Amino acid sequence: MTKHFPVSLKQQQRQKDLDRSISSHPFQRSGSQTLPQTMDDEELVAAQELPQQQPHHPRVIIHIDMDYYYAQVEEVLDPSLKDKPVGIKQRFHVVTSNYVAREFGIKKMTLITEARKLCPELVLVDGEDISKYKQMSARINEIMHKFSGNVEKLGLDENYLDVTKEISEQLEQGVEGGLLERVEGYVYPPLEGGCSQREAFRRACGCGCDRRLILGSHMAKEIRDCIARELGLKCCAGVAHNKLLAKLVGSVNKQNKQTVLLPNCGSSFLASLGSVKALTGIGEKTAEILEEVGVKTVRDLQETSVEKLAKRLGLEQAGRLKEIAFGKDDAPVKATGKPKSVGLEDSCPAISIRADAEDKFRHLIVRLVKNIAEDGRIPIAIKVTIRKHDSVRRTSHRECKQDKIMPSFFRHKDGKLVLADGAQDKILAIVMKLFERMVDLQQPFNITLLGLSFFKFQERRMGTKSIANFLIKKSDIEVQSITNLSNESITLSDSFTSNKSSLSMSTAMDCDSASLASLSGSESDAEPSPKKCRRLATFLARKSGLLSANEDDSSSPSKLRVADLRLNSKEYDQEPCK
DNA sequence: CCGGGTACCT
C-alpha cells in the first residue's frame, strides 16, 4: 500500500543538513546557499523520482484542540468557577483541571486524595456523566462545519479540518492584499526579523503553500473566534500541511493560542519534541519496542534505517514510522459520520455468579438503548465483552463474542428508538448465551468488567416497515441472509464514496456472500445460497452505480423479493452517497 | 489508568 518508505542514508544526511540550516538560521539562506529552497522535508524522496513536480504541500490542515475541555465546559456552565481551581473527577482521579488548579500541580490523572492535599480548596466536579461534554462537543462541531465540510472528530475536544478547498476558493476569488502579508498567531519556528512573515514563508517553500498556510492561519483564527463568541470556549489551533504536523504544532503555544508551521520545518520541529512518544501514532507499546532497538528520540528514529526497524516492527510499520519521523503524513482528514458502534462498559469489583451478571447486563441494555435512542438507527449486531480477573496483566485482555440481533427488537416512538415489547428479555437471552460461551458456569469465575455494544446500524427509513423488518418477518433462513447481505452492502457502498475502489468493493461482496452462505447453510442446505447472494450483490452493486444495468438476470426465483427490495431501497438512494 | 470509540493485524 505504502508507496515509498525507503529513505536512503544519503537522503537522511541531506535531510539533517537541511534541518540544521533551518533551525540555526531560518531565513539567512538566500543567495549563496545551494539548498533547494522549494524542496520539502518529506518530499526529498518523491522529488528525486519526479524532479520538479509541483504539489509539495497541497493541503491546509487545521487542528483544533479545546483548552482543558471538561473543566472549561464547567466554567462556562457556572462562571463563578472561573477564578477557582477546578478539577473534574472520574472514579479516583482528576481527569482534567483548569489552569488555576494546575498551578497547584494538579494535572491529568492525579489521584483525588493527592489533589486534595495539593489544594484543599479545589472544586471537584463529578464528571462521570459526560453528556454535557458531548452536547457541547456537538455545538463545537456545528460551528466547524460552517468553515469546512471536512471535519474529523478525535474524541470530544479535538478536531481536524481540511480547509484546502475553502482556502483555494478564497485565493481564486482574491483576498484583501494585507491578509497575505501577516500570519495570525504564532509561527514555528519563531521568525527573527529581517524580512516579512510572507517573505519568510515564501522563502521556506515555493510550492504555493506559503499563501495557503497564511490564509489557513486566518481561518483558524476565525474558527476560534467563532467558538469563543458563540460558546464562550477557548481553544488552540495548529495549522500545517498535514494532520500529524498540524496537531503537534498546535500544542507549541498553549492556552487560547494558535501556531502555524513554517513549511519545510517538519522534521526539525518533530526532532525538537524529543521522545518518540510525542508522535501521534506512537503509543506505549510501539515506544517500548523502539526502545529495545535503541530508539528513544525522534532524532534516533530519523537516523535509524528502515531495515533495522523492520526486524522488530515489520516493513510496513517501520516504513510508516520513518515517514512520520520526518513529518511525512498523507493520511486524509476523514469526515466523521455517525458512529459505527455504540457501547458501554462497567468495571466492577467482582462478579462470580450468573445472576449478578444478568442484572448488570439488563441495566446495560437499558442504558445502551437510551444512548442510541436519538440516533434512531437500528443496530443488528451486539457484542458482549468481559474481563476475567487476572492479577498479572494490568490492562485490557478482554474477551468478546458477538451475534446478530433482530431489528424487530426495536421500534420507533416519536422519532426515537425504543425497545419493542419483550425485547429486553430476548436481547438479554442472547447476551447471556454469549456470556456463557466465554465463562464456564460450572467452574468458579471472577469477572471484573462487563461490556455491551451495538453495531452494524441500519439507516432509519421512512415508513413503518424497514426492509429488514419486512424480510425478517418471513423468518426464512435464506431471506434472512439476504437481509444481512443488504446491510453489509449498504455499509460498503457508503464507504465506497470515500476511498474504496470498485474492485475491492466487489471482492468484499464476494467475501460477504461466501461467509453469509456458510452461516445460513450450516444445517440442512439443499439449495446453495451463494448464487443468490451473488445475484443480490450484483443488484446492490448496480444500485450503487458500480455495475451497468445491462448485466441483468431477472430469471431468479427471488425476483419478487429483489423487486421489493428495490422498491424499499429507494430511501437508500436519498443518502448522499454519490 | 477510566472509558468509549476507531483502525489494523492475524
Added chain:
DNA sequence: AGGTACC
C-alpha cells in the same frame, strides 16, 4: 472473529 494499540 477476536485481539491489540491508540486517542
